[in-house]
Amino acid sequence: MKSVLPILTVVAAIVVMWYAAAIGMNAKWAREQAARQGVELGFTELVADTWSQDRPRLPAPHQVLEELWNSTGAKILAGKTWSKRSLIYHGWITLSATLAGFAIGSLAGILLAVGIVHNKAMDMSVMPWAIASQTIPILAIAPMIIVVLNSIGIQGLIPKAIISAYLSFFPVVVGMVKGLRAPGREQLDLLKTYNASGAQTFWKLRLPASVPYLFTSLKIGMAASLVGAIVGELPTGAIRGLGARMLTGSYYGQTIQIWSALFAAAILAAGLVGIIGMIEKLMLRRMGVRT
Amino acid sequence: MVSQPVIRAENLDLTFQTNDGPVHALKGVNLTIDKGDFVSFIGPSGCGKTTFLRVVAALEHPTGGSISVAGMSPDEARRKRMYGYVFQAAGLYPWRTIRGNIKLPLEIMGMPRDEQEERVERVLELVDLKGFGKKYPWQLSGGMQQRASIARALAFDAEILLMDEPFGALDEIVRDHLNEQLLKLWAATDKTIGFVTHSIPEAVYLSTRIVVMSPRPGRITDVIENPLPRERPLDIRDTPEFLEVAHRVREGLRAGHAYDD
Ligand SMILES: Nc1ncnc2c1ncn2[C@@H]1O[C@H](COP(=O)(O)OP(=O)(O)OP(=O)(O)O)[C@@H](O)[C@H]1O
Ligand SMILES: [Mg+2]
Numbered sequence: 001m002k003s004v005l006p007i008l009t010v011v012a013a014i015v016v017m018w019y020a021a022a023i024g025m026n027a028k029w030a031r032e033q034a035a036r037q038g039v040e041l042g043f044t045e046l047v048a049d050t051w052s053q054d055r056p057r058l059p060a061p062h063q064v065l066e067e068l069w070n071s072t073g074a075k076i077l078a079g080k081t082w083s084k085r086s087l088i089y090h091g092w093i094t095l096s097a098t099l100a101g102f103a104i105g106s107l108a109g110i111l112l113a114v115g116i117v118h119n120k121a122m123d124m125s126v127m128p129w130a131i132a133s134q135t136i137p138i139l140a141i142a143p144m145i146i147v148v149l150n151s152i153g154i155q156g157l158i159p160k161a162i163i164s165a166y167l168s169f170f171p172v173v174v175g176m177v178k179g180l181r182a183p184g185r186e187q188l189d190l191l192k193t194y195n196a197s198g199a200q201t202f203w204k205l206r207l208p209a210s211v212p213y214l215f216t217s218l219k220i221g222m223a224a225s226l227v228g229a230i231v232g233e234l235p236t237g238a239i240r241g242l243g244a245r246m247l248t249g250s251y252y253g254q255t256i257q258i259w260s261a262l263f264a265a266a267i268l269a270a271g272l273v274g275i276i277g278m279i280e281k282l283m284l285r286r287m288g289v290r291t
Numbered sequence: 292m293v294s295q296p297v298i299r300a301e302n303l304d305l306t307f308q309t310n311d312g313p314v315h316a317l318k319g320v321n322l323t324i325d326k327g328d329f330v331s332f333i334g335p336s337g338c339g340k341t342t343f344l345r346v347v348a349a350l351e352h353p354t355g356g357s358i359s360v361a362g363m364s365p366d367e368a369r370r371k372r373m374y375g376y377v378f379q380a381a382g383l384y385p386w387r388t389i390r391g392n393i394k395l396p397l398e399i400m401g402m403p404r405d406e407q408e409e410r411v412e413r414v415l416e417l418v419d420l421k422g423f424g425k426k427y428p429w430q431l432s433g434g435m436q437q438r439a440s441i442a443r444a445l446a447f448d449a450e451i452l453l454m455d456e457p458f459g460a461l462d463e464i465v466r467d468h469l470n471e472q473l474l475k476l477w478a479a480t481d482k483t484i485g486f487v488t489h490s491i492p493e494a495v496y497l498s499t500r501i502v503v504m505s506p507r508p509g510r511i512t513d514v515i516e517n518p519l520p521r522e523r524p525l526d527i528r529d530t531p532e533f534l535e536v537a538h539r540v541r542e543g544l545r546a547g548h549a550y551d552d
Contacts, residue, residue: 186382189350193376194399194447195369204395208386287386288427 018061019051025058026050059256067260087264093241094229095268097157101164102225106218108165109172116173117180117206118198127173134170138163138228143235160232160241167228168221175217179210211287215280222272230265242268297361297451297483298324298347304355305342305509315508316342317353322502322511329477329484331494332502333540334547339509340487341379344453347485348376361450372400374451375444379459381436383428383443389415390424393443400447414442417476419468434461438469445476452484459489467525470496474523491544495519495536496528503540505547513543 023046030049034041041049051060059067071087082089112130115122142163149159183205191201233243242261249257303320306313316339324330332340345351346358349365360368368374375396383392390411397407415421418438428436441457458466470493477484488494494501495517503513517536519527527533 186378186380187384189345190376190378190382191399192350193348193369193374194396195372196399200399204399205384208384211386288388289385 015061018058022056022058022060023047023050026053026056029053029057055253056255059259063256064259064263067256068263071260072264087242087245087260090240090242090245090261091264091268094226094233094243094265097160097229097232097241098164098222098225098268098272100157100161101166101228102168102222104161105165105168105225106172106221109169109217109221110176110214112169112173113176113180114202116177118202127177130170130173133166138167138231139234141166142228142231146232146235160229163232164225164228167224171217171220171224172214175213175220176210179213180206182206182209182213208287211283212280212289215276215283218280219273219276222276223269226265226269226272295326295362296323296359297326297328298322298358298485300343300346300356300358302356303343303346303353303358305339305346305351306354317346318508318510320356320509320511322514324483324485324500326483327481328500329486329498330500330502331498332485332487332504333489333491333494334504334512334544335506337509338504338506338547340504341455342509343504344376344455344485344487347451348374348453350376368451372447373449374453375447375449377441377444377452377454377457379455379457381428381433381440383436383439385428388425388427389420389431389439392428392439393424393446396443396447402447410446410448414445417445417472418442419472434465437461441469448480450482452482454484455487456489457486458493466493471525473497478521491537491540492528494540495533496523496525501536501540503543503547505544512547515539515543 027046027050030046030053031041033049050056052063053059056063068087071085075081075083075086075088080086112122112126116126117123145163145166146155146159149155149162180202187205187209188201191205196204229241230243230246233241234247239248242265245261245264246258249255249261300320300322303317303322304315305317306315320339320343332343334340342351346353347360347365349360349369358365361371361373363371363373383389384395387395393411393414394407397410402410411424412421415424418441420435420438420442423431423435423439428439431439437457437460441454444452444454458469461469473484474497476482486494486497488497498517499521500517501515502511503515504510505512515536519532519536
């Protein structure tokens with residue numbers, strides 16, 4: 001647990017800077033309000049005001065935490081876990097699209113990588129397209145996907161999952177190709193002396209050798225999936241999901257709501273990536289890698 | 292009894308095309324290895340020892356001349372799994388136990404499971420690694436890993452054994468022990484062995500014939516028949532006969548170098 005102290009130090013520093021920034025960014029509004037009422041604010045009053053505004057430019061950490069609690073734990077206690085104001089409800093909407101997109105994207109990525117490594121034509125043709133696909137801004141393509149699918153009657157989870165998959169397949173392709181090509185010449189020659197088939201080479205050498213690379217890519221892919229799902233909730237006035245929470249928050253100047261949705265997304269991402277990390281550890285230990 | 296050639300190379304050439312121009316790794320190599328021979332290849336670095344072994348194993352294809360392995364082309368011999376190859380580096384799979392690594396060729400050849408187990412046990416004992424089957428490669432010393440890789444090559448009982456400096460990284464004592472074991476194995480199985488080494492005593496102790504090579508272009512400068520009896524206790528290395536053969540090998544190596552200057 002030696003790593004705890006540095007982490008806590010960094011967190012503390014961020015919190016301090018955050019509170020300071022909240023004073024700076026919200027002071028103007030506080031002074032204007034005070035001037036309108038003809039009162040002069042002392043320093044302590046000013047600070048207290050900047051940390052407790054309803055619609056601050058930058059909400060203070062405790063405001064975000066309070067909102068987070070109110071829209072999660074408090075909702076559970078009140079038996080309203082699945083209400084429209086519950087972040088658990090919105091988080092689940094986003095999470096389900098993320099997981100679906102991640103599954104599609106990872107699978108597509110792995111299959112493409114296998115194709116690229118085993119087929120010269122695919123090696124030459126797929127990679128440039130994969131790279132090109134990532135140069136198109138997702139914000140430009142997301143609304144099109146949603147509108148096109150909507151016009152043929154597909155809405156909800158699937159369009160968002162497709163956007164997620166679109167973002168997450170790429171790191172998986174890149175990492176998996178690298179992993180499948182990791183075995184060196186001697187390792188491949190050894191199998192050649194056994195007259196091993198291509199399939200045997202794949203299952204017994206290339207695939208196991210690619211596992212560490214795969215997990216690294218899966219972590220990146222998972223984070224990308226979440227971004228994709230959130231972006232998929234932004235256009236066309238979605239009303240459900242963390243993205244929708246951020247969007248409606250910005251319509252009404254509900255900065256605290258935006259920030260709490262942001263935090264929920266970050267916590268979700270950390271949790272998902274953490275789960276993959278744990279599976280990775282278990283898997284590598286089972287494969288006998290020293291840890 | 293007329294012994295039949297297991298490996299026959301005639302006027303063998305192999306030129307690598309590299310960015311710095313052609314490299315003549317093998318030039319005009321003529322060599323016949325009979326069944327049951329133990330042939331050592333010795334020579335300075337870069338003289339084509341590894342390349343020759345790789346040509347026999349069909350991992351490299353000659354650019355001239357001809358070569359046959361057990362009366363077939365090297366590629367056919369490879370497909371028939373006529374040889375086991377021990378690489379310079381142990382090359383064990385880190386995700387497989389020692390047992391799993393030795394099983395690898397047996398799995399690929401589709402051997403029944405109980406026979407796999409039986410063979411793994413046998414070769415583990417042969418290379419003195421009994422009880423280490425469940426360990427992973429990183430839990431073993433370099434010498435033990437190399438022994439495991441030899442066990443892997445022995446497991447499927449090929450007629451020909453090609454070994455590229457298998458003991459190069461080991462200490463003297465382990466080396467002596469493995470040399471003894473290898474001789475015993477060879478005597479017991481009538482395998483044909485091609486063995487690359489940098490050590491003159493090792494070559495003399497092990498082989499029936501010693502092939503001396505020299506570089507640029509890689510070629511055979513001398514083939515020395517070893518008159519020592521097949522039965523060789525370790526202390527045969529102190530006999531005048533042994534020293535005489537070692538002397539001839541050293542002379543051969545020196546002659547190759549003089550040609551080079
Ligand atoms: N794949 C390759 N491409 C180009 N040149 C090569 C290749 N493999 C070997 N060579 C060259 O061929 C020559 C013979 O190499 P080889 O590996 O057979 O030497 P060696 O006798 O085994 O040397 P060492 O004792 O150092 O292992 C060297 O000059 C080497 O650089
Ligand atoms: Mg070599």
